Amino acid sequence: MFPQLIDTRPLRRAVDEALNWVVRNWGGELEAAAYPLLMLLNAIEKLLIATPWWLIVVILAGAAWLATRRWQLPMVVFVSLMFLGVMDLWQDAMTTMALMIAATITAIFASIPIGVWMSRSLRVRQVFTPLLDLMQTLPSFVYLIPTVMIFGPGKIPALIATIVYAAPPLVRLTDLGLRSVDPAVMEASRAFGTTPTQRLFGVQIPLALPTILAGVNQTTMMALAMVVIASMIGAGGLGYQVLQGIGRLEVSRGLFAGLGIVVLAIIFDRITQSFGKQLQARIGLMEAR
Template sequence: MFPEFFNTRPLRIWLDDGLTWIVRNWGDGFEAAAYPLLVMLNTIEDWLLALPWWFTILALAGLAYGATRKPALPTFVIVGLVFMGMMELWEDSVKTMALMISATVTAIIFSIPLGIVMARSQIVRKIVTPILDLMQTMPSFVYLIPTVMIFGPGKIPALIATIIYAAPPLVRLTDLGIRQVEANVLEAAHAFGASPSQRLFGVQIPLALPTILAGVNQTTMMALAMVVIASMIGAGGLGYQVLQGIGRLEVSRGIFAGLGIVVLAIIFDRITQAYGKQLQQQIGLSGGR
């Protein structure tokens, strides 16, 4: 047995009581602050559900063809999504897409500006990097405890937990992309009289876009990886079908829902990667920076 140097129970009680106090006194404020996230998620979900199934499939297939200019990926999109519909997983797939899109959009809104600030400030990078390390290494179940205590089971804690889990790669890659812009390029822009904001938006961000898009790709994949865990607290979607398969010992339900998650992951991964490669070729970075 490891020796007990001091009693940790008071510390644990203090942490639990502190969170209870926050929920009791600030819970309504947190719910009001998170309400726009719920509105966004419900709006995207309702909008996707209102679209005809064939229109959604053709739209994604069109995006796939525009990204690759080859028939292989659009064919996979059509076959994969039709398969999900035939397995009676269409509505759950749409709900999963809505959660993924909402989490990715929110992560983009917050992560890209934070990554830019990190790239421009060594102090901010030193402060934020350990926080990102903690966010990426902390088991995702741990996020659910305080969010469920504050918001209760439902879509909001599921979305917040997904954002926390998925955002770090985009922050890191935005920071990396901005910092990797060559110094002589910035010096040339400065010599032509460009202001710091003009150098940022006219030089650094365009040159860093392929790296930033890689971060968007990773964030999208990590958001999809959270769907099963998020379903435990009310997110629904394909993850809930997997949980039902476990609870009822229905192998077919779990397998088909799992395949649905894989199909969505492949579709969005290949599309975002292909658009990233297109952008690299357009700005002359396909050979590496």
């Protein structure tokens, strides 16, 4: 046994009391601040559930065809979505997709500005890098403790925990993509008298877009990876089916719900990757000319 050098109980009590103080004094304000996230999630979920299944199949298969201009990926998307419908997992899949989309949209709006800020300031990068390391390595269950204490079980803590877990890759890849733009291109844009804002939106972001889209891909995959854990606090969806399979020892329920999560991951991973490769090819042609 490691010798007890100090008594850590006062420190633990201080941390618990600080969080309890936040819940007592700021719980209502924090719930009000997070209410737009709940509205976004509910709106996306209602839209997906109300949309006819065949229209969702057409939209996703069409996106796959636009991304590749080949029949193979649309066929994979079609068969995967048919699997969800045949196995009676469609509504749960739409609930899971809504959580993933809401978390990804929120992460995009929060992460890209931070990534731009990091790319422009070494000091900001030095501050945010350890924080991003902590967000990526801290066990996801740890996020659930304070969020459940503040908001109670439900969709808001599940969405917030998913956003915190999924956002770091997009921040990092936005920063990396913007800093990787060819200095000669940036110098040429300065020679034409462009402002920093014009260089950012007219040069850096378009050239860094494939890398940023790779960050969106990683954020989407990490959001899907959180669905089982998020279902423990009321997110529902396919993750809840997995938990029910564990609780009832129903192998088939857990297996098919797990395969449903894999299906969604394959669909969104392949589509976003294909769009990224398409952008890289276009930028390469532009540079070659």
